Amino acid sequence: MINLNKKFIAALFLASVAFTTTGCNEILDEQPRGIYTPEDFTTERGITQGVTSLYRQLRLLYGNGYWLNANMTGTDEATWGQSADGNFKDLDMTGGTGSINSNTFPTSMVWGSVFPSINTSNGIIQNGSKAGIAESLISEARFFRSFYYFLLVQTYGGVPLDLGSGELAFNIDPKTTSVRNTVTEVYTKAIFPDLVKAIDNLPSNPRVTGGVTKNLARLYLAKAYLTYGWWLQNPNGIPTYPETSRTDPDGHNPQWYFQKAYDIALEAINNPGQYSLQPTYYDVNRGDNDRNSECMLYADHTETSAYFNEGVIQASYGDGWSPNNFASWMLTWNYTNLKSSTSPTTWTAASSVQRAAFQSLGRPWVRMAPTIELIKNTFADKTNDSRYDGTFTTVYRGNWHKDGTGLTNVTTLYNANNLPIQANDPVLTFLNDDSQLPNYPTNAGQSGVGAGTLPGRADWVIAPSGISRIVYPGIWKTGPYRTDNGNGLGYPNPSHTRPFYAAKFSELYFIAAEAAVKGASGSLSARDLINVIRARAGKWKFSNAQNASYVVDNSAAMIAATPSTITIDYILAERSREYFGEGYRWYDLVRTQTWAQKSASYSIGGANYGNHAPQTVTRSIQPYHYLRPIPQGQIDAMEVSSDIKAKYQNPGYN
Numbered sequence: 001m002i003n004l005n006k007k008f009i010a011a012l013f014l015a016s017v018a019f020t021t022t023g024c025n026e027i028l029d030e031q032p033r034g035i036y037t038p039e040d041f042t043t044e045r046g047i048t049q050g051v052t053s054l055y056r057q058l059r060l061l062y063g064n065g066y067w068l069n070a071n072m073t074g075t076d077e078a079t080w081g082q083s084a085d086g087n088f089k090d091l092d093m094t095g096g097t098g099s100i101n102s103n104t105f106p107t108s109m110v111w112g113s114v115f116p117s118i119n120t121s122n123g124i125i126q127n128g129s130k131a132g133i134a135e136s137l138i139s140e141a142r143f144f145r146s147f148y149y150f151l152l153v154q155t156y157g158g159v160p161l162d163l164g165s166g167e168l169a170f171n172i173d174p175k176t177t178s179v180r181n182t183v184t185e186v187y188t189k190a191i192f193p194d195l196v197k198a199i200d201n202l203p204s205n206p207r208v209t210g211g212v213t214k215n216l217a218r219l220y221l222a223k224a225y226l227t228y229g230w231w232l233q234n235p236n237g238i239p240t241y242p243e244t245s246r247t248d249p250d251g252h253n254p255q256w257y258f259q260k261a262y263d264i265a266l267e268a269i270n271n272p273g274q275y276s277l278q279p280t281y282y283d284v285n286r287g288d289n290d291r292n293s294e295c296m297l298y299a300d301h302t303e304t305s306a307y308f309n310e311g312v313i314q315a316s317y318g319d320g321w322s323p324n325n326f327a328s329w330m331l332t333w334n335y336t337n338l339k340s341s342t343s344p345t346t347w348t349a350a351s352s353v354q355r356a357a358f359q360s361l362g363r364p365w366v367r368m369a370p371t372i373e374l375i376k377n378t379f380a381d382k383t384n385d386s387r388y389d390g391t392f393t394t395v396y397r398g399n400w401h402k403d404g405t406g407l408t409n410v411t412t413l414y415n416a417n418n419l420p421i422q423a424n425d426p427v428l429t430f431l432n433d434d435s436q437l438p439n440y441p442t443n444a445g446q447s448g449v450g451a452g453t454l455p456g457r458a459d460w461v462i463a464p465s466g467i468s469r470i471v472y473p474g475i476w477k478t479g480p481y482r483t484d485n486g487n488g489l490g491y492p493n494p495s496h497t498r499p500f501y502a503a504k505f506s507e508l509y510f511i512a513a514e515a516a517v518k519g520a521s522g523s524l525s526a527r528d529l530i531n532v533i534r535a536r537a538g539k540w541k542f543s544n545a546q547n548a549s550y551v552v553d554n555s556a557a558m559i560a561a562t563p564s565t566i567t568i569d570y571i572l573a574e575r576s577r578e579y580f581g582e583g584y585r586w587y588d589l590v591r592t593q594t595w596a597q598k599s600a601s602y603s604i605g606g607a608n609y610g611n612h613a614p615q616t617v618t619r620s621i622q623p624y625h626y627l628r629p630i631p632q633g634q635i636d637a638m639e640v641s642s643d644i645k646a647k648y649q650n651p652g653y654n
Contacts, residue, residue, distance in 0.1 A: 063325030063500035108631035229257035262520035287481020324495030339448035357490030419458035450609035468605025624652030
């Protein structure tokens, strides 16, 4: 485990470290430092502290709900939910509700958070060997520098390699000028060389729990080669900035990079080290199995130390901001408005599903909602494929009997059709398909949330075509998991004590498959690689919907249903099934230049209870949107002429 001291984040482009590493098995050894100076980068202790800070920096993005918003809302996966503010409506780019500009907050998050870590990495790399630091530890900084530059170049295009003291040099003075390098320069001068050297020098097994390894560096080098190959090829004519020819300085064509992506991904798959696929998709995401063998990099959190967690653990409130993990709140609707009756004859409403710190529930913020197309089409197979059940909460069960509800002595409530339900019985079920259309009220109705009924069923029901901006299947995979709930509802309001994953071993199969579709060749075809993932998705051990053990192997059916020819569209659909709710989507669609094609329209019900009629909504996604705007705060802080400021901004956002 990476052990963290209290944070100290310096101004943009300055060094920032104030953390302590003590060993893998201890959570915390606090040694506060009032001052941390550039001279500390000349000492062994200072440099090791700096390396530790690089891991902590992951928390500023991974697990932040607004970071999730920036990478999902506005794609084919998600739109704004009923309680969304402008941060979500801007990202959705839906006519009349919002648009992206240089002041849009979520699109500025990468720029605003990663440069201090890049400069910290610069200091470690520049001074590490002189301080007697082993190259294996310095290569952890090489990995993070490339990791953050890769995020930057995918998000904004070309970005500065010179933070004030020269390209990739450690900067200790605040600067009021900045020059952007080209995309080509960022990849070939920073990302590729750092990752190649990291692969050579990182250990096969991590130095500390959750630490970076050769195979993690291979994953990102393969993904960077794949992304750069797409950028060189530019099949849909998407503009880049700063303007530059799409010519590789080493003379390689896109095909060379696709082949390299394939080869490196296969090397990682064939030499897995401590990593492996979990036996079922359920195992990947269940809270009691966090930090499993499939998880290669994560922003860590804990239930045992509020100091390490950097957020309250046992409290009636929680802070929706970094470094906390609160991403799942955004995709959680207000299920606590569900109602049942205490009387079988006269409707006497009672709240039958209470807010609780269980993975299927959690804190509702209703900021984002899945689209109808995602539920109906992307997750069309809900019988053989376990990933729908392993991603969403589709059945909301009565928990009124838990301590603290005021109904602990009530054994029976009455629900849809005035039929009785017991504790843990379904109160609301999202149906798998539209073969039965419920009888819906035109308002909140007795259910409290506008849910419908079907004859003979005691649970309220909503069909896929009836989901809306206010009621939809919630997120299960990233929901809260705690061991201190006892017999009660636990602590659903503080930030999560679970890690939030940034990289998984499974993505190596997707990277290799995508490279194969782009023409790379080797021992495994794109179909072979995708079928490894699909076969695993067909293996069940537990059904969240049934809340019971469910051991069945549908892998043969999953493989049989895989098309003989794998396309980019098919890989993108598989990636959505595998990684929904984890923040991959915008980058996937931008890399493959399919964002406008996939996301130009979607369907969803309205923002009020009882609004079940699907509304088709359109977005206007222009080529310049494939780059996010440089944050206005960066441009305003530059003491340069107005024409230089104008040229610094990505076209379309001036």
